Amino acid sequence: MKTIFRGKFKVSQPYTAGHGGLDIVGIDSHDIISPVSGTVMSSTIIPKSSGNITWEWGNYVRVDDISGNRYFFCHMDSRAVKVGDKVQVGTKLGVMGNTGLSFGVHCHFETRTKGNIRTNPAAFLGIPNQCGTYTPDEELLKWVKTAKGWTYGGIKNAWKKIDDRWYWFDRNGIAVTGLQLINGKTYAFADKAFHGVVKECQLIMTDQNGAII
Numbered sequence: 001m002k003t004i005f006r007g008k009f010k011v012s013q014p015y016t017a018g019h020g021g022l023d024i025v026g027i028d029s030h031d032i033i034s035p036v037s038g039t040v041m042s043s044t045i046i047p048k049s050s051g052n053i054t055w056e057w058g059n060y061v062r063v064d065d066i067s068g069n070r071y072f073f074c075h076m077d078s079r080a081v082k083v084g085d086k087v088q089v090g091t092k093l094g095v096m097g098n099t100g101l102s103f104g105v106h107c108h109f110e111t112r113t114k115g116n117i118r119t120n121p122a123a124f125l126g127i128p129n130q131c132g133t134y135t136p137d138e139e140l141l142k143w144v145k146t147a148k149g150w151t152y153g154g155i156k157n158a159w160k161k162i163d164d165r166w167y168w169f170d171r172n173g174i175a176v177t178g179l180q181l182i183n184g185k186t187y188a189f190a191d192k193a194f195h196g197v198v199k200e201c202q203l204i205m206t207d208q209n210g211a212i213i
Contacts, residue, residue, distance in 0.1 A: 001126040002035040003136035004073065004109055005096075006154035010133045012106055015120050021072070021110035022121045027133070029154030029173075030096040032073050032107050033089075035125070038065040040085040045099065057108065058100025061093045068114030075102040149174040150201055166203040175201035 003009065007028020015022050026032070042062035048055040057074035061081060064070050077097025081087060098105045111121040122129035144151045152160060156173040159166060167175045168182055168189065177191045177200070188204045198204065 001136050004032055004035055005029055008133060008135050011131050014129045015122055020118050021108050023106045023108055025106045026096050031154050032093045032096055034063055034087045034091045034093055036065045037088045038063045040081045040083055043079050043082050056101035063087060070112040072110040074108040075099050165199055167201055177201055
């Protein structure tokens with residue numbers, strides 16, 4: 001399965017002859033990522049006053065792969081790339097939004113051939129062409145070390161169990177450490193790894209004698 005969001009996402013409207021793309025809502029992350037390696041060919045917003053029907057897409061980005069196939073990501077709140085940028089699978093393109101002719105926060109995603117012929121984006125992603133919630137392949141869910149700390153697949157403000165260990169990711173997507181007040185309860189998270197028993201950032205659970213379990 002390919003994806004334009006890390007973590008779970010929901011298809012709110014399928015691809016049809018009258019609706020040339022998939023409407024997709026990111027659940028675990030609002031960051032839109034590229035499902036292909038390629039080049040940014042468009043990164044813009046067309047004003048309604050222009051008379052160009054493309055205004056309906058609002059903030060949008062187009063990426064072309066090496067074969068010339070075209071991928072459109074529409075209704076963004078903000079764009080993170082510019083024309084000419086080279087992107088890889090997983091590169092952040094922007095943030096899901098509600099710009100243009102849109103009725104709720106989502107990404108309208110279209111796929112087209114080199115000749116600009118529409119194709120079924122559900123088939124490209126490897127999911128059924130129907131409304132539903134989906135989880136992408138785990139290879140996109142991986143630890144990334146940033147200047148602020150560790151992130152994992154764009155997960156934010158949520159618990160995540162990874163390799164049988166629990167972690168809490170704050171609203172910025174950083175795995176927390178130390179004592180943290182979460183939903184009215186205090187939890188302790190490791191500041192650093194310890195002899196292979198404890199991983200950095202993991203929730204520390206102890207028995208009644210204080211031994212790590």
